[in-house]
Amino acid sequence: MAEKFGAPGEYARAYVIAHEVGHHIQNLLGITDEMAMLRERVSQQEYNQYSVRLELQADYLAGVFTHYIQNEGILEEGDVEAAMNAANAIGDDRIQRETQGRVSPDSFTHGTSEQRMRWFLKGFKSGDLSDGDTFSIPYRDL
Ligand SMILES: [Zn+2]
Secondary structure, rough: HHHHHHOOOOHHHHHHHHHHHHHHHHOOOOHHHHHHHHHHHHHHHHHHHHHHHHHHHHHHHHHHHHOOOOOOOOOOOOHHHHHHHHHHHHHHHHHHEEEEEEOOOOOOOOOOOOHHHHHHHHHHHHHHHOOOOOOOOOOHHH
């Protein structure tokens, strides 16, 4: 994270791991299976939008995790900032701009930097799993 994306800090890595654990939770909830079924039924562009919803929900869950460890008193000064910086660094728009020199929103699969930071922060502030439904709000409002 530090070298490739300029996102240093222990908690930048913790955020990435918590995001992956978020995917595991989605798997347990059956969301991953629903995504697999959708893949057969929708266009690539629509599927990309579902992928963005899935990824932003994983960011939300990483935020919820961070909320709980804050309550445990093990969150350190600068940890949330390190996670936000990491979320900012791995937004689709930023990565596309840096690697291709242009941005094509139709091919986004993880969400923009702004979206990734916002959903992480929303989970961190809320700490409530039920506020993390990224699937039932309009795509443009994500
Ligand atoms: Zn992911």
